[in-house]
Amino acid sequence: MEVTVAGWVAVIIVSISIVVRSAWSVLDWLWLKPKRLERCLREQGLQGNSYRLLCGDTKEDSIMRTKARSKTMNLSDSHDIGPQVDSFVDKTVKTYGKNSFVWIGPVPRVNIMSPKDLREVFTRHDEFCRPVTNPLALLLTSGLFFWEGEKWKKHRRIINPTFHSEKLKLMVPAFHQCFDEMMKEWESLVSKEGSSTALDVWPSLQNMTANAISRTAFGTSYQEGMKMFELLKEQAIHVSKALHGIYIPGWRFLPTKTNMKINEINREIYGILRSIIEKREQIMKAGEATQDDLLGALLESNQNHIQEYGKNNKNVGMSIKDVIEECKLFYFAGQETTSVLLVWTMVLLSQNLNWQDRAREEVLQVFGSNKPDFNGLTHLKVVTMILFEVLRLYPPIVEHNRTIPKKTQLGKYSLPAGVEVRLPSLLIHHDNELWGDDANEFKPDRFAEGVSEATKNQLSFFPFGAGPRICIGQNFAMVEAKLALAFILQQFTFELSPSYAHAPLYLITLQPQYGAPIILHRR
Structure with a gap:
């Protein structure tokens, strides 16, 4: 009895x-750690809202996003789209200055807007890693974009020849x-x-770029690729909603309606890609030439x-799962980037007919x-x-975020582990201090002598x-955009x-909320 009691x-x-x-x-995650991080940031001169339990700034951010989406802009005034597209961050920078931070739930995210510091973040990619704030994002696209360390190096080395000129x-x-x-x-x-x-x-440009990436990525299997395009479009909507909320660890495993739909779409995409890849591998094993x-x-x-590196080592190459993830990334990033670049180009050339005429004259001179x-x-x-200039005013990705696994020095700031940094490309591309008083105007001739001259050799x-982690598909996107x-x-x-x-809308990429109705005249 004593043993039992004991x-x-x-x-x-x-x-x-x-x-x-x-x-x-839980107490440390919800309150103690955020307050420690906040104190550390404020002691170094960084400013932002005080931490609010669990939600941080996400509630106010959501309210401002909803309000911005209910309005349209006057295109003739300027291209100052920060208040429309990234309203809360734009407000934060205007209120607290460039040396500021916002709260993504219990995590502070510091705005980095100095070209020198930006270069440091992009260069020191082993110290400033891509955050996975919500693992559901990986069901939309992962691959090279998210890998770190040796896996990233291996995949980059394998994929590089794919995008050779x-x-x-x-x-x-x-x-x-x-x-x-x-x-x-x-x-x-x-x-x-x-x-x-x-x-x-x-819609035409979306379908065309989806068709193009389907044919260039999968060759004769392009029709299956087009099916994937529809699935990824739907997936992007679900994932975007999830990313703008607070992620609670383990929530993605609950059988909610959204979680079940996201997982269902992912399984279908995975099945399409596995089928395409396995057929192609069989063709290669039979000794037939690659497409x-x-x-x-x-x-x-x-x-x-x-x-080259060892046939008997299974970890040398990419597994079929790795190839599937890279194909998803090819497809989503390749289609989205080019379609939004082309739609904003057509909108701006519709507004600036003199530049449209100059571009057409050049095209006819080169190609007839x-x-x-x-x-x-x-x-x-x-x-x-x-x-x-379109990429400057309407960048497909309006911000790049990084997380800091350990205490890191960046310029004059000592950033503690657990803090994230935000590289707000949209705001930097429109910064008067970096681009001049005409930063919000469409002036392509600022790039007449190239990017280095336009930026004064700063990273802006x-x-x-x-x-080192610059988008591997940028040449693909630019070739397609120029040809189109x-x-x-x-x-x-x-x-x-x-x-x-x-009404520019940021939904994974920067898109026209109400489409782009344009009057076409046959030449």
């Missing part, structure tokens, strides 16, 4: 100990096919109306990597009535200036990121429809 006493003591430790951990050149016929299909669709609509028609070009597409180039590079080709792209100086323009814009300029002139409502 046993029960031990169980009770252990249980109480576990409960106390758990309660202390000679590989991209081989994909031009696939681009031409997609552009031709869109041009025929637009010409048909114009013919029905006479010599011009009003068309929301945003001139991204998947073929990736599998070929992976095979070469395995042969022939299909734009890869070699001619280097001669499109005006087109390049325009695309850079980074639509694709910067440093050249096709459009050859065949149409265009202007904004009176029904156009300017």
